[in-house]
Amino acid sequence: MTGRFGWVLPMQKFGWCVAALLAVCIVGCGGSEYLFPGHRPKPAVTSVTVTCSPTSVNSQQTSQCSAKVVVTGSPNTSVAWKATAGQISSSGLFTAPAEPGQTSVTITATSNWDPSKSGTATVIVNPTETMGNVAPIVVDAGPAPQSFITANVGFVTVTVCSPGTNNCQTIDHVLADTGSSGLRLLSSASGGEFSLSLPNETDSSGNPLLECAVFGGGYTWGNVATADITVAGEMAPAAPVQVVIPSTSSPAVPSSCSSQTTQPNMGDSVMALGANGIIGVGLFQHDCGSACTPGSGKIPPVYYGCPSSRCSPTSVPLAQQVPNPVTLFAADNNGVLIELPAVPNGGSLNPTGSLIFGIGTQSNNGLGSATVYTVPDSGTNAGFITTTFAGKSYPVAFIDSGSNGLFFLDPKTTGIPTCAAPDNIWYCPRTSPDNLSAVNQGSNGNKGTVNFSVEDATTLFNSNNTAFSTLGAPLPNVFDFGLPFFYGRQMFTAIDTMSTPGGPGPYFAY
C-alpha cells in the first residue's frame, strides 16, 4: 500500500486516505450511522404490531403471539407481553383462561425500549361448556403469510386425525363454505398448515385416487385420503377428504381438470386459497354424487385414478367420494346454521359468530320464523333460487358463504359503476350507500324481499376492517349472495334428502 502511495497524485492520495479511514470505521465502529455523524438516526421504535395464531382458541388452549417491532437506528427490539385474561409467557405463548362464555382477550406487546409504543391483537376464547354443535367462526384477516388482505371470509378451526388414532392435527383458518361439499386441506407442499400423514384412497385398480374440485373461483387438485374430522363436539369418522397439492407437485394437474375454468389453481399457495383449507358444508351430501359413480354411464373429470403413467378420470362409489362432513356426524347431520352479527355500513373488524350443526335438532338451531326456500337437487339449476330485481327474474341465484361479496348483475343493469383501478372488479356506487331491494323465490314458491346496500369498495378497503356487509361486484345475469348476506341473519343450509322440521333438503332458510 505505501509503495503505491509513492507514485499516485496528491489528490488521489487524499481520496485513498478517506476511503481507508471509512473502511476502518465501518469495520471498527460497528454501524453505518458513524459514517455521517450529522445524519445519524436516533434509535427509536416506530411501531409495534402483534399477530397471534390461531386467533380463536378454546379454554386452556394456546395461541402463539409474535410482535413485529419497526425501528430506526438500532434500539433494543424486545417487548413485554400482557393479556387481559389468561396467561402469556415472555415468548408470547398465550394460554386461554377457562371462561363460561365466549370472550375476547386483548394481547398487548409493549416495547421495552420505548414503553409508549405498543401493539395489540385479539384472541377469541371459546368456552369449554358450549353446546357440542357450535363451532366458532371468525371473519378476520386470514392465515399467515398475510401478503394479501382477506375480506368477508368466515373461518373455523378443524381437527383431523388419522382414522381411529390419536395422531391428530388442528388446523385454523379453514373457510366455512356453504357453496361446496367436503373438507379440503392445503398441504404443507402448498404452504398450508396441514402436514399429517393420512391413508390415501385408491381407485378400483389400486392406483392413487386424486380429485379435481372445481369452484366458482378456481379449482383444487390433490389426493383423496381418509380422516376422522372433528369440528366443535361433532366427529365424522373415516371421512374422505382432499389433501390439496400445488401445480408444482406430482402427479401433475390433468388438462381436463384445469381447463374447466379460466381461474388459477387455488391450491398453489395460502394466498391463492386465502385459507388453510375449505370445509364445504353446503346443500349436497357429496361433492360429485351419482354422476361420478360406476354405472352412471359417464366419467366426469372429477375423480382421477393415477398410475405412474398418467391420471385419467374414473368412477367412484359414493362412499369413497368426498362428503359433506356434516352428513357423517352421529347427530346434527341434516344441515347447518350460520349466525354472524350484523355489520354496519363501513364494516367491522374481526366479528365472530357460529357455525352450528343441525337444523331443528337442538335448542340452538331451530328454524323459528325462518322462511324455507327450496332448490332443485339436480339439473342445470341445482342449488339455485330465483331472484327478481327491477322487474326481471334471474334463475341463477344462490346463497354462498364462500363468496366474499354480493356478486350481482352488471353496471349497465344496476346503474352502479365499478371502482377506479385497482379496485375495478368491485362496485363503487355514485351515491354511497346505494340501497337496493330484490325478491328471492324458492322452488316451493316461497318469496321474500331482501334489502341490501352497496358502498364504495375503495372507501371500504381504506379502513382496516375485515367484514363488509355492503361489498358488491358485478356478475352478469347472476345473483350470488355471499357472506355479506349472512351478517345479521340466521342462515340455514339444509342438505339434500335429509329430513328437517322444514321438510327435506336441499334448501336455504332465513
Add this chain to the structure above:
Amino acid sequence: MRMRGRGHFVNVFRFAGNYRKEAARTLLSALLFALPLPAMAVLGDNASSVLTDMAHMKGTLRSVDNGTYAIHEITSNTGTVVREFVSPAGVVFGVAWEGQFPPDLQQLLGPYYQQAKQATAAAAQQQHQRRGPVAIETPGLVMYEAGHMRSFHGEAYVPQLVPQGVQASEIH
C-alpha cells in the same frame, strides 16, 4: 323488432317442434357442410367449429335460427349444455354453458382462453381479492364463470363480433 325476434327465439328454443327449428337445422346443415372444418374451435371461429365441439364433447346437437343469429346447442354426455351463438356471417360470437360440470373451456374459448386466464391472473394479484365467481370485462372479451359445486353457469362473447342489433343479454 328486436324484442319480437327475441321473444320468438325463446319460444322456439324452449318448446321443440316449431317449424322454424326444422328450417334452421336444414340451414345449419347447409352451412356446416359448405365450410371446411378447422382443427380446433370455437369462440371467434366459424360455424363449422361447432361440429368439432360436438365431437369433443361426445354430445348431441340442436340448432335454431331466430332470424338474426343461429344457436347451436350441444348437450354433452355428462349433461352439460353448451350454446354457441353464430352470426349471419357464420362467426361464433358468443358461447354460454350450464351443467353440473363446466365444459372444456380451453376447447370452447379457443384463443380467448389464454386471454381470460391472463385477465383473471391479473385480478388475483390485487390486494383485495375477489373470492367467488369471476367476471371479466376487457375490450376484446366479456366473460363470467359462476355457480357452485353441482351447478355451473357461464358465458363469453367477443363484443366486436356480436351482430348489430343483438343484445349481449341474449347470450345465455
